[in-house]
Amino acid sequence: MTRLKKWLIAGRPWALPASTMPVLFGTSLAVVIGGAGLDVPGFLAALLAMMTLHTAANMLSDVFDFQRGLDREVTPVSGAIVRGWLSPKQVAAGSIFLFAFGSVLGIVLVLRTGAVLFWIGAAGVAVGASYGFLKSRALGDLAVFLDFGILGSLGAWVVQTKTLSWLPVVWAVPMAMLVIGILHANNWRDIVKDSGKEVITMACLLKDRGSLVYYGVLLFGSMILIILYVCVPRVVAIALPALPPTFLIVLIALPKALGLWKRALNRHAPEKPLDFAVLDGATAAYNLLFGLLCTAALWLDFALKKL
Numbered sequence: 001m002t003r004l005k006k007w008l009i010a011g012r013p014w015a016l017p018a019s020t021m022p023v024l025f026g027t028s029l030a031v032v033i034g035g036a037g038l039d040v041p042g043f044l045a046a047l048l049a050m051m052t053l054h055t056a057a058n059m060l061s062d063v064f065d066f067q068r069g070l071d072r073e074v075t076p077v078s079g080a081i082v083r084g085w086l087s088p089k090q091v092a093a094g095s096i097f098l099f100a101f102g103s104v105l106g107i108v109l110v111l112r113t114g115a116v117l118f119w120i121g122a123a124g125v126a127v128g129a130s131y132g133f134l135k136s137r138a139l140g141d142l143a144v145f146l147d148f149g150i151l152g153s154l155g156a157w158v159v160q161t162k163t164l165s166w167l168p169v170v171w172a173v174p175m176a177m178l179v180i181g182i183l184h185a186n187n188w189r190d191i192v193k194d195s196g197k198e199v200i201t202m203a204c205l206l207k208d209r210g211s212l213v214y215y216g217v218l219l220f221g222s223m224i225l226i227i228l229y230v231c232v233p234r235v236v237a238i239a240l241p242a243l244p245p246t247f248l249i250v251l252i253a254l255p256k257a258l259g260l261w262k263r264a265l266n267r268h269a270p271e272k273p274l275d276f277a278v279l280d281g282a283t284a285a286y287n288l289l290f291g292l293l294c295t296a297a298l299w300l301d302f303a304l305k306k307l
Helices: 003-011 017-032 040-067 088-113 115-129 131-135 140-161 173-189 202-235 245-265 273-277 279-306
Strands: none
Touching (some): 017 173, 017 279, 040 088, 088 140, 131 140, 202 245, 273 279
């Protein structure tokens, strides 16, 4: 095991679609709907900053979980601390370095963009740095909803347009729901380990049956919300613009969603124990597919309007 691989595992790169998709979506939204010219350096800097800060938050969360005794058993998606490859002190130092580096990138973007981005970025860093504290008080779902959904999309929009808008906030909600789904799948699997250890997650509050319902709402509600965004503004006069009909291509992902739901339903089946154990990773892969389809829908709408 090389040192580089140990640090890569400590950063859990499989989770990065949760943070990269909002930046890709918000940037595409700014260009296609907002009419901004694509600022490639700004996009790349925002993407790198988000990935860096996400990795830093993951590493810091692993430190807190290990110190609280929450994460002591190795799973296929475990980080390097529980595997004994890096010490909590080493990972904490790495996390601080990445938070600093991501913050420097954010400051560069603020200087290029304007003060409004500072407050969006500051809120994101504050949520990420306090994620371990928030997660232990059933606020982890809200934290990832904000950081890897709403704030990520809005920040990317601001980098490109240098203006504020509710559009990247509202239209990013379906993807943000799936990011919650990733975290919830993790916490749902760990209900037994988390219970009685001075930590409260949504899964602990909802118990097993409630967690199943919650996961279903997040999984299918994101797709239903896309359909509502497309249809409702075309039928009812509301202030929110209608989502382009091309977004209905997300229905292509329905079989994948049904596969995840089957895993959730069969969580107690003894013949395939890993299906539920890695549900968080599988949900992350689905989130990537869903986000790519949403982004592709924007550019497909752009291409059709050019014809």
